[in-house]
Amino acid sequence: MVQKAEKSARPDAAAKRRGRPRAYKPGRALQQATATFWKQGYSGTSLDDLADATGMNRPSIYAAFGNKRAFYLNALMSYWEAGYTAMREALAYDKPLSEALMQVYERALSIYFPTRGQPLGCFAIGTAVTEAAEDSEIRSTLLTGLRALDDFFEARIRAAQKSGEVSKKRDAAALAYLASATLHTIAIRARAGAERADLEKLAHQAVAVICAA
Amino acid sequence: MVQKAEKSARPDAAAKRRGRPRAYKPGRALQQATATFWKQGYSGTSLDDLADATGMNRPSIYAAFGNKRAFYLNALMSYWEAGYTAMREALAYDKPLSEALMQVYERALSIYFPTRGQPLGCFAIGTAVTEAAEDSEIRSTLLTGLRALDDFFEARIRAAQKSGEVSKKRDAAALAYLASATLHTIAIRARAGAERADLEKLAHQAVAVICAA
DNA sequence: TGAATTTTGTACCGAAGTGTATGAAATTAC
DNA sequence: GTAATTTCATACACTTCGGTACAAAATTCA
Numbered sequence: 001m002v003q004k005a006e007k008s009a010r011p012d013a014a015a016k017r018r019g020r021p022r023a024y025k026p027g028r029a030l031q032q033a034t035a036t037f038w039k040q041g042y043s044g045t046s047l048d049d050l051a052d053a054t055g056m057n058r059p060s061i062y063a064a065f066g067n068k069r070a071f072y073l074n075a076l077m078s079y080w081e082a083g084y085t086a087m088r089e090a091l092a093y094d095k096p097l098s099e100a101l102m103q104v105y106e107r108a109l110s111i112y113f114p115t116r117g118q119p120l121g122c123f124a125i126g127t128a129v130t131e132a133a134e135d136s137e138i139r140s141t142l143l144t145g146l147r148a149l150d151d152f153f154e155a156r157i158r159a160a161q162k163s164g165e166v167s168k169k170r171d172a173a174a175l176a177y178l179a180s181a182t183l184h185t186i187a188i189r190a191r192a193g194a195e196r197a198d199l200e201k202l203a204h205q206a207v208a209v210i211c212a213a
Numbered sequence: 214m215v216q217k218a219e220k221s222a223r224p225d226a227a228a229k230r231r232g233r234p235r236a237y238k239p240g241r242a243l244q245q246a247t248a249t250f251w252k253q254g255y256s257g258t259s260l261d262d263l264a265d266a267t268g269m270n271r272p273s274i275y276a277a278f279g280n281k282r283a284f285y286l287n288a289l290m291s292y293w294e295a296g297y298t299a300m301r302e303a304l305a306y307d308k309p310l311s312e313a314l315m316q317v318y319e320r321a322l323s324i325y326f327p328t329r330g331q332p333l334g335c336f337a338i339g340t341a342v343t344e345a346a347e348d349s350e351i352r353s354t355l356l357t358g359l360r361a362l363d364d365f366f367e368a369r370i371r372a373a374q375k376s377g378e379v380s381k382k383r384d385a386a387a388l389a390y391l392a393s394a395t396l397h398t399i400a401i402r403a404r405a406g407a408e409r410a411d412l413e414k415l416a417h418q419a420v421a422v423i424c425a426a
Numbered sequence: 427t428g429a430a431t432t433t434t435g436t437a438c439c440g441a442a443g444t445g446t447a448t449g450a451a452a453t454t455a456c
Numbered sequence: 457g458t459a460a461t462t463t464c465a466t467a468c469a470c471t472t473c474g475g476t477a478c479a480a481a482a483t484t485c486a
Contacts, residue, residue: 019432174418205387232462
């Protein structure tokens with residue numbers, strides 16, 4: 001739902017649209033809706049909840065984002081996109097693998113335990129997994145995201161093997177799965193009420209095993 | 214909701230109750246309700262859904278199990294109990310650790326991919342994780358279950374260290390977390406639409422890393 | 427200034443949700 | 457056979473849900 005810039009004389013802000021101006025910012029509304037889905041889940045969130053959270057009224061939500069399901073799918077895909085960016089940054093190739101992995105987990109933890117508000121874990125794992133059983137589009141979006149993270153990890157581990165940091169005898173795909181599994185278990189436990197410090201320790205232990213000689 | 218046997222003259226079947234007999238079997242109804250929650254999630258399941266699944270009508274559900282939330286908590290706790298039993302059996306100490314772990318994952322996979330019907334993953338991870346954010350009782354029940362499985366794994370790994378099967382230099386708690394993480398990622402991926410064969414392979418790879426010399 | 431356009435805000439609709447009241451039905455106890 | 461007890465089954469009350477119709481408001485364009 002990002003409005004296209006169009007060939008506008010005004011590169012600044014939103015090109016003047018013709019009718020009554022919007023009372024909301026689409027990007028901000030998407031964030032607020034995401035936060036609500038994150039807390040309450042997809043089925044546990046009503047359109048009124050979304051209207052309250054975004055400050056929009058229901059007809060505006062329909063006009064801007066379509067129905068509740070489309071709004072959620074939009075939120076889920078945006079979440080994955082942000083996740084890919086964070087992964088790329090954290091897994092940069094100019095530092096040791098162990099550091100790169102820990103940066104992934106540190107970043108994840110700071111998302112799963114927000115500075116204000118209760119810990120909610122991972123948006124995808126905390127909300128999409130439940131819906132995946134009955135909604136094939138949510139299911140495929142979820143699986144695609146999970147596999148993308150697997151691939152990020154695997155590529156980074158292969159690079160560490162090339163540079164001699166990790167033995168080439170080890171199974172890169174297997175280690176990547178373990179790196180993903182560590183992220184998944186942290187996501188689940190954060191939402192289940194585990195302490196952040198415990199999960200930090202868990203991450204360190206997992207990295208130690210994955211990067212072991 | 215297991216009715217107590219009471220001091221009855223008839224040890225067989227249900228001791229004759231006084232009024233009109235029940236048209237349902239509580240244990241079977243709980244199973245059927247669990248199956249419905251499993252597919253649709255807690256918020257996605259209505260009392261009418263539960264009534265349809267169990268063949269009970271709504272007043273009977275309230276009389277027997279309380280409201281929807283109590284019914285769900287009952288289902289969740291029963292699921293964990295069954296899980297503990299399965300873990301104890303699979304992790305028996307008379308076989309190599311690698312075999313014991315694989316038996317855990319094989320058992321899990323046969324639950325996550327039922328012989329008939331679509332794969333739904335783990336009941337707790339697939340339904341309780343979402344609700345955990347806003348329901349403290351579901352949250353603590355979930356965390357307790359997760360930690361119990363951690364403990365099963367850790368005790369089994371320590372035994373393998375005592376018997377010399379696994380080096381004592383390795384961190385048993387860390388390996389237990391990886392074993393749990395493997396279970397969690399399998400649970401998530403199963404519901405996300407991954408192929409069973411792929412998850413079987415993932416399990417083998419994880420066991421290889423965990424049990425590596 | 428006035429027409430065209432787009433969004434807002436209220437109100438409404440039918441369906442589905444949770445929970446309960448009440449009387450009929452089926453069984454045991456006397 | 458009759459009373460006591462327990463469950464069943466229908467129906468009801470009230471709320472919430474997703475979705476939409478429609479008129480007022482706010483802006484641009486000519």
